Amino acid sequence: QVQLVQSGAEVKKPGASVKVSCKASGYTFTSYGISWVRQAPGQGLEWMGWISAYNGNTNYAQKLQGRVTMTTDTSTSTAYMELRSLRSDDTAVYYCARWVYSGSSSFDYWGQGTLVTVSS
Amino acid sequence: EIVLTQSPGTLSLSPGERATLSCRASQSVSSSYLAWYQQKPGQAPRLLIYGASSRATGIPDRFSGSGSGTDFTLTISRLEPEDFAVYYCQQYGSSQFTFGPGTKVDIK
Numbered sequence: 001q002v003q004l005v006q007s008g009a010e011v012k013k014p015g016a017s018v019k020v021s022c023k024a025s026g027y028t029f030t031s032y033g034i035s036w037v038r039q040a041p042g043q044g045l046e047w048m049g050w051i052s053a054y055n056g057n058t059n060y061a062q063k064l065q066g067r068v069t070m071t072t073d074t075s076t077s078t079a080y081m082e083l084r085s086l087r088s089d090d091t092a093v094y095y096c097a098r099w100v101y102s103g104s105s106s107f108d109y110w111g112q113g114t115l116v117t118v119s120s
Numbered sequence: 121e122i123v124l125t126q127s128p129g130t131l132s133l134s135p136g137e138r139a140t141l142s143c144r145a146s147q148s149v150s151s152s153y154l155a156w157y158q159q160k161p162g163q164a165p166r167l168l169i170y171g172a173s174s175r176a177t178g179i180p181d182r183f184s185g186s187g188s189g190t191d192f193t194l195t196i197s198r199l200e201p202e203d204f205a206v207y208y209c210q211q212y213g214s215s216q217f218t219f220g221p222g223t224k225v226d227i228k
Contacts, residue, residue: 035217037165045157045165045208047217059215062121095164104171105212106155110164 002026004096004111011117012086019082020114022096029077030054033099035107036070036081038092046092050099051079086118122146122213124220132228139196141223143209148189153212156185156194159222160205168207169194199225 007021022034036048049060051070058070069082079096094114097107123146133139143154151172157165167176169185172192182197196203204227209220 037219044222045159045210045219047210047219050217061216097165100170103152104155104174105153105217106167106170106176106210107157107165108167108170108176110166113164 002098002109004098004109006094006096006111006114009115009117011119014087014118014120016086016118017082017084018086018116019080020094020096020116022079022081022111024077024079024098027098029072030074033101034070034072034079035097035099036068037095037097037107039095039113040089040092043092048081048094052101053079083116086116088118090116091118092116121216122149122211122218124209124211124218126207126209126220126223128223129221130224130226132226133199134228135199135201137199139194139199139203139225141194141196141207141225143187143192143194143220145190145192145211149192149211149213151188154185154187154192155210157208157210158203158205159208165208196225 003025005023030053033052035050051058053072067084071080096111098109125144127142154172156169159165173185184195186193206222206224208222
């Protein structure tokens with residue numbers, strides 16, 4: 001069965017960086033993309049960007065350009081999202097999701113979420 | 121960037137009633153690229169509908185999607201206790217995704 005398992009919760013100070021991992025199993029990793037979505041406490045869903053696991057192409061949300069980098073390691077079927085220069089408003093649950101980019105462009109499987117807390 | 125607006129913000133209904141949720145886009149969205157998600161507290165979102173009207177795997181047929189252009193609708197024909205949750209629409213266009221702000225369906 002398809003599973004996306006994310007790394008554990010993080011606490012970071014303002015200005016620091018965080019790197020969240022998302023290990024995929026149960027499907028051919030390079031046949032899908034991975035997208036990252038975050039959700040601040042009590043708020044809605046915010047799309048952060050996507051990466052093609054096939055060729056590493058990326059596309060990031062404009063508001064995060066320059067602070068976010070998404071990568072994959074096809075040898076371990078793992079995706080990574082690094083966010084730099086953290087601010088308090090980056091405190092959120094970060095989700096990875098499998099992106100079905102042929103046809104529907106939807107996110108059919110999601111990780112369990114990783115809470116990132118930014119606090120001095 | 122395409123902005124999605126969802127209405128109402130909150131829908132208070134009783135089990136067994138019909139729920140109609142609206143998603144409006146600031147410009148035309150390809151029907152192929154409009155999806156709906158359900159999220160319960162403390163859980164990751166779950167894909168309900170993709171391509172505006174196709175149910176995802178394992179989704180009961182009381183959930184249906186419709187619409188085109190700038191106006192889309194998610195309908196839950198008869199609310200079950202497990203359907204009380206927040207629902208988000210999502211679109212993909214120009215290599216970017218956006219989500220609507222969500223509609224909370226709660227128990228009246």
